[in-house]
Amino acid sequence: MNTYDVAIIGAGVVGSEIFRRLTSLGLLCVLVERSSDVAEGGASKANSGLVHAGFDCKPGTLKAKLNVRGAKLYPELCKRLSVHFRPSGAIVAAEEEDREHLFKLWEQGQKNGVPDLRVIERDEILKLVPTLHPRIACALYAPTAGIVSPYEMTIACAEEGVLNGGTVRLNFPVTSLSRKDGVWTVSDGTEKLTARAVINSAGAQSNKINALAGAEPVSLSFRRGEYVLLDLTEGELVKTTVFPLPTAKGKGILVTPTAHGNLMLGPPAADTEDPTPLATQEGMAAIRTGVTSLVGNINFRKGIRIFAGTRVSSGDDFIIETSKLCENYVYLAGICSPGLSSAPAISEYVAALLTSFGFTLEEKPDPILRKPIPSPLGMPKAALNELIKRDPAFGRIVCRCEKITEGEIVAAIKSPIPAVTVDAIKRRTRAGMGRCQGGFCMPRVTEIIARETGVPLENVTKRGKGSELLIGNIKEVQE
Amino acid sequence: MNATLLNQEIKTDVAVIGGGPAGMAAALSASKNGAHVLLIERDVRLGGILNQCIHNGFGLHYFKEELTGPEYAQRFAERVLADDNIDVLTDAIVLSLDDERKTLSVLSAGGLRTVSAGAIVLAMGCRERTAGAISLLGTRPAGIYTAGAAQKFINHYGKLPGKTAVILGSGDIGLIMARRLTFEGATVKFVAELMPYSSGLKRNIVQCLDDFDIPLEFSTTVTRVVGKERVEGVFVARVDANNTPIPETERFIECDTLLLSVGLIPENDLISDSGITMNAITGGAEADEWRQTSTPGVFSCGNVLHVHDLADNVSLEGEIAGASAARVARGEALPPCTVRVNGTDGVRYAMPSTLSEGEGKVTVFFRVGKVFKNAKLIVTSGETVIAKKAALIFTPGEMESVSIDKSKLCGDVTLRIEEGEQR
Numbered sequence: 073m074n075t076y077d078v079a080i081i082g083a084g085v086v087g088s089e090i091f092r093r094l095t096s097l098g099l100l101c102v103l104v105e106r107s108s109d110v111a112e113g114g115a116s117k118a119n120s121g122l123v124h125a126g127f128d129c130k131p132g133t134l135k136a137k138l139n140v141r142g143a144k145l146y147p148e149l150c151k152r153l154s155v156h157f158r159p160s161g162a163i164v165a166a167e168e169e170d171r172e173h174l175f176k177l178w179e180q181g182q183k184n185g186v187p188d189l190r191v192i193e194r195d196e197i198l199k200l201v202p203t204l205h206p207r208i209a210c211a212l213y214a215p216t217a218g219i220v221s222p223y224e225m226t227i228a229c230a231e232e233g234v235l236n237g238g239t240v241r242l243n244f245p246v247t248s249l250s251r252k253d254g255v256w257t258v259s260d261g262t263e264k265l266t267a268r269a270v271i272n273s274a275g276a277q278s279n280k281i282n283a284l285a286g287a288e289p290v291s292l293s294f295r296r297g298e299y300v301l302l303d304l305t306e307g308e309l310v311k312t313t314v315f316p317l318p319t320a321k322g323k324g325i326l327v328t329p330t331a332h333g334n335l336m337l338g339p340p341a342a343d344t345e346d347p348t349p350l351a352t353q354e355g356m357a358a359i360r361t362g363v364t365s366l367v368g369n370i371n372f373r374k375g376i377r378i379f380a381g382t383r384v385s386s387g388d389d390f391i392i393e394t395s396k397l398c399e400n401y402v403y404l405a406g407i408c409s410p411g412l413s414s415a416p417a418i419s420e421y422v423a424a425l426l427t428s429f430g431f432t433l434e435e436k437p438d439p440i441l442r443k444p445i446p447s448p449l450g451m452p453k454a455a456l457n458e459l460i461k462r463d464p465a466f467g468r469i470v471c472r473c474e475k476i477t478e479g480e481i482v483a484a485i486k487s488p489i490p491a492v493t494v495d496a497i498k499r500r501t502r503a504g505m506g507r508c509q510g511g512f513c514m515p516r517v518t519e520i521i522a523r524e525t526g527v528p529l530e531n532v533t534k535r536g537k538g539s540e541l542l543i544g545n546i547k548e549v550q551e
Numbered sequence: 552m553n554a555t556l557l558n559q560e561i562k563t564d565v566a567v568i569g570g571g572p573a574g575m576a577a578a579l580s581a582s583k584n585g586a587h588v589l590l591i592e593r594d595v596r597l598g599g600i601l602n603q604c605i606h607n608g609f610g611l612h613y614f615k616e617e618l619t620g621p622e623y624a625q626r627f628a629e630r631v632l633a634d635d636n637i638d639v640l641t642d643a644i645v646l647s648l649d650d651e652r653k654t655l656s657v658l659s660a661g662g663l664r665t666v667s668a669g670a671i672v673l674a675m676g677c678r679e680r681t682a683g684a685i686s687l688l689g690t691r692p693a694g695i696y697t698a699g700a701a702q703k704f705i706n707h708y709g710k711l712p713g714k715t716a717v718i719l720g721s722g723d724i725g726l727i728m729a730r731r732l733t734f735e736g737a738t739v740k741f742v743a744e745l746m747p748y749s750s751g752l753k754r755n756i757v758q759c760l761d762d763f764d765i766p767l768e769f770s771t772t773v774t775r776v777v778g779k780e781r782v783e784g785v786f787v788a789r790v791d792a793n794n795t796p797i798p799e800t801e802r803f804i805e806c807d808t809l810l811l812s813v814g815l816i817p818e819n820d821l822i823s824d825s826g827i828t829m830n831a832i833t834g835g836a837e838a839d840e841w842r843q844t845s846t847p848g849v850f851s852c853g854n855v856l857h858v859h860d861l862a863d864n865v866s867l868e869g870e871i872a873g874a875s876a877a878r879v880a881r882g883e884a885l886p887p888c889t890v891r892v893n894g895t896d897g898v899r900y901a902m903p904s905t906l907s908e909g910e911g912k913v914t915v916f917f918r919v920g921k922v923f924k925n926a927k928l929i930v931t932s933g934e935t936v937i938a939k940k941a942a943l944i945f946t947p948g949e950m951e952s953v954s955i956d957k958s959k960l961c962g963d964v965t966l967r968i969e970e971g972e973q974r
Contacts, residue, residue: 301683305823348779351688377683379691448658457559457662464660469644472593473678473820475658507820509681511697515704529710534693538780541693542710543807546735 076102076239077431079258079267081246081281083109084116085222085415086407087273088229093419094426095238097433102265103230103238104258106245106277108536109496110489111226114275115411117499118299118349118381120313120339121222121330124413125162125214127181127189128318134390134421136184139410141417143186143216149416150220153228154444156331162217162313163197165366168209173317177212188215200312203368217313221331222412223499227489229415231442234488241265242489243536246274249285251398269400269429271422276347276384278405287395290405294347295322295383297339298355303374303507307333314366322383323409325362327370332502337363337370339381349380376507383408390414392421400429445483445501449475470520471513473506481517485524492525494518495535518542559664563589563638564880565873566655566668568645568821571599572862573853574674575627576869577876581672582636584877589666590637591657593644597631598624599676600699601862603706606727608754613863623862650825650846669880670848672872673836675821677854679724680814687811689775694782698724698812702731711735713808717785718742719773721948723751723860725812730759739763741804743771743787745794748922750814750948752860773809774801782807815858822849832900833857839888839905840913841875842868850876857902857916860950864916890932890960897923897968899947906964909957916952917966919945925971928953933962 078094080087083105091103107113123146129136150157166174174191181189192213197204234240248259249270258265272281279290313328321341330336340358344350356378363370386406395401402425404418411418423433448456448466459479460467466479484491484500491497494504497517504510504517518541522529530542565581567574570592578590596602601609604620611617614626631637643659648671655666679697687695694713696704701712702724714737718725721744729739742760747769749756760767774786774796789800817835828837828845835856836844842852852872853865875885888905892915899920906913917928923945930938930953937959945951945968955964 300686348690350690351686352775353688356686356688373684375683375686376681378686378688448663453663460660460662467658467660467662468642469593469658472644475644475646477658507681508678508697509683511679511681511700514700515708518704519708529708535780539693540781542704542712543714544711546705546709546711 074100075255076100076265076267078269078271078426079104079256079265080271080273081258082113082272082274082277083226083230083240084111084114084273084275085226085229085412086404086418088226088233089415089419090271090273090422091233091238092229093423095233095236096436096439097423098436099431099433101233101238102267103233103240104244104246104265105240105242108243108493108533109491109499110230110240110242111223111499112495112535115381115383116226117223118379119222119412120299120326120328120336121219122162122313122328122413123157123218123220124410125181125186125189125217126184126410126413127177127186127212127214128323129184129410130388131180131183133388134392135410135414138390138414138417138421140185141420142410142414145416146218146220146413152441153225153232154442155220155224155228158219158329158331160219160312160329161213161215162315163192163200163211163213164315164317165197165204165208165211166317167207170317171210174210174212177318181214186214186216189213201310201314201367203309205366205368208366219313219329219331220412224331225412225415227500228442231488232439235440235442236436240489246281246284249281256400269402269426269431272401272403275407276382278403282403285395285398285401287398287401287403288393290386290391290403292384292386292405294344295341295385296344296350296355296380297341297383298351298359298378298380299336299338300356300359300375301330301377301379302335302337302371303376304333306335306371306374309335309369310367316362316366325359327363327367344382347382347384349382351378351380355380377509392418394425394428402426442488445480445487447480448477470516471503471506473508474502476501476503478520481520482524485521492521493533493535494521494541497521559662561589561664561666563587563666564669565672565876566591566666567672567674567873568655569599569674569676569853569855570594570597570639570641571674571676571853572601572624572627572865573676573855573869574599574672575624575631576866577672577674577852577873578631578637579627579634580870580873581877582634584874586636586877586880588637589668590631590639591643591645592639592641595642597628597639597641603703605706609862611863612861613866620862627866645821648821648825650822650827650849653848670850670876672876673822673849673851673855674853674869675818675855677815677817677858679811680816682811685811685813687773687776690778692776692778692781692783694778694807695776695809696811698722698728698810701728701810705731705735711737713737713782715740715806716808716810717773717787717804717806718810718812720744720812720814721749721751721756721767722812722814723755725810726751726755726759728810728812729765730763733763733765737808739765740806741787742767743773744769745772745790746770748946748948752949772796776809782809785809815854817855817858819855830900830904833902837904838902840903840907841885841888842872842903843875843885848879857900864950891963893963893965895965895967897921898928898966901966906955906957906960908960911957912954913957914952914954915966916950918950919947919968922946923968923970927969927971928966929969930955930964930966932960932964935959935961
């Protein structure tokens, strides 16, 4: 059993991007995740999907530095990963009496080095938001902001790492971390992995992982927030992400198109002790109040899903530190907003920290780039028919609402990080994300997973052990 | 004939989208009227949703027999497959439709093909309303299903979705599933219905709930779901006149499964970008006596036009659409429909929305907006009452029909409810 160079604990977008970058720099890495899939365990699958420009961060903070740097790196990284990046910019909309606030935000953006930031007036805003609330007079416009699918990003980063020699271990909850003779042992109680260095990117569990390692104590606080996702038919209502003025609680409840063309509303912020995602009445009411003061004609009846995420913070800034109590140990904590935006810069930062551990990092030439699963939608007819000739499964639609084929689902099961749960398939293919929310396709997706992985239907889960969809045969069926 | 069509471009007289009861009836009727038909079905076999409706009660009107869903479907499927004028393409889906040009883009394991038709019949059925559409609150564990998805698991795959269930919504599918789950060894603890009345057929309340002592409470809803990985229970509460949950009435019911039977939505996304006029109340297209939409040559029938309760009526509607499509495909003009049909005073909608003048009887379907007891349906044309129908009860959950003698028409038609004494 090889000793890895680095073990990264927590396969959210930050952990996965660190895994990708360190692998591309020549290190042998293992990415360890307690849940059944990358992006499954925490905030990375349930956030706004925004690449912020960086004007909202306090100058001089790690957040400010890494957000602005991350936003700069995003378009290139997404191109490399074949992940769709929507350069749709963002606006902070304000009423006339709040113009001063807006200006202060602009000044902060200048201090942070955010490019091309400017204040625009109502007539220009209307081009981006035709149904703008009548009281909105001006807005801060950040053209460098963008939209990305956060779980698509996470999966792509992790896949590139795997294709270039890294290992991903799912269903591996770390229960002990110990260091002896210059080597860390990372264990889930059954299996032991060894690595020269450990990186803790465990999100809401980062304090627990530090405690296991004997590293610095970390105190976390959680804030829950819901999102309402509207049908694809509503995706053109706004052409950019619309924020209200930020408050002490955060960036506020926004209206944004998503990377895939839905309209998304949210999130409110409710302090909580329990990071389990939860959709509440208060949250829904807050969303309605918040968005209707920004944008008109939002058709709430076109809501297709509510989901919820939990932000993890630790004080006011990111914590990305080399431990002084443990050797060769880096911990990240409180990577709340702008965590997604900062991910490419965070991985740079962490790579730099690793040089102090004696690692030599050198960009590997000719990395293997991950290829996305071919999608029949939008493919030119000749190319599609060629694909179907090679593999007829790409002509059989399973998810009618999003038009996802059996070929794509099987490709997801066979991908570098195999998708073997319903939610993992959903994240990689979008099957089940449409207006019927899996009402039609979920039984067939379950069947395909069972067939391809050779298990009975009742073993297939929504997102890992404990979330089995079925409990067994009906009385009638004799096995 | 179940054809393996090798051509990339297919020409046909009538293209029928959907091979369920509506589409099959339309295809047979179009063929009988001399058209060559292409029937496109997304599942691997014909039958539509009937294939998973293994309970009986189908065909009482159409065949004067009591059949199960699959039996009813098979009566049509056999005839479709034996009909040389009908080409069937299964495991195929229409990706896009140009209503003006009458062309379809169809994807199947045989490739991406273009279909050009003289007329198109929309028979795509409907989908179920989702947890997201009703803003279901709480956590997101496994164990939350729409009733139809649960039905598929049980009836098609032979698998039980859970051991103890709560059902939200007294729609027919939910009622049928309450009985089905009970038969297969699960316990259905409770059925909650938001409205003060059932949205399903009375006979299903009796045969699926009453007969199994499954409690049903009206004006009640699920306020939130509990459970991290799998449902552990739900909170239910009474609602007030505004359908707002009354907090003091909230109570917890332990269960591992929540079924949603909260409404059906006609699946019209294929025509959402077209110019076809839609009816905001039914969720389907506006259609005339021939089931023709606002685009000449495009017809609609079955659940995609308006949600039915009886497959028998779906078949009858499919026949009208198919026959009419065949006539248009061969260049015939259909009699213009200039007589408007409106629902008012309790009648939520009437289908069709326009009639032609002339002779003969025509059936108008309608639904009421709330429960009426000991009431009368009054049908007027112009100022004259041309039909009446009395009933002990009119309820939104049961589609009604009235026969109209077209020779009596003398102006736009209005359907309204005359309330009787309340018991």
